[in-house]
Amino acid sequence: MPGKIKSKPNIFSTPKNLKSWAIDLTEACGSELINKKHNVSKIDALIEKFVFDYNENMKLVAGEEE
Secondary structure, eight states: OHHHHHTSOOTTSSHHHHHHHHHHHHHHTOBTTTTBOOOHHHHHHHHHHHHHHHHHHHHHHHHHHO
8 A cells, every 4th residue: 555655646746645645644644433433553554654755845945045
């Protein structure tokens, strides 16, 4: 599963990609209302994806400012 997440496009490239990532994270967090347990490995992979994509965007922004 983590490999599938990392191969997706940058989550900041479109609002739709960011919303899709957020929905995936929400689902991975589970729910007490319906007794759905959280999925720690998926949460970890999604957070890693966020950090990687954020850092890539910051590199682009820093390059444009120079």
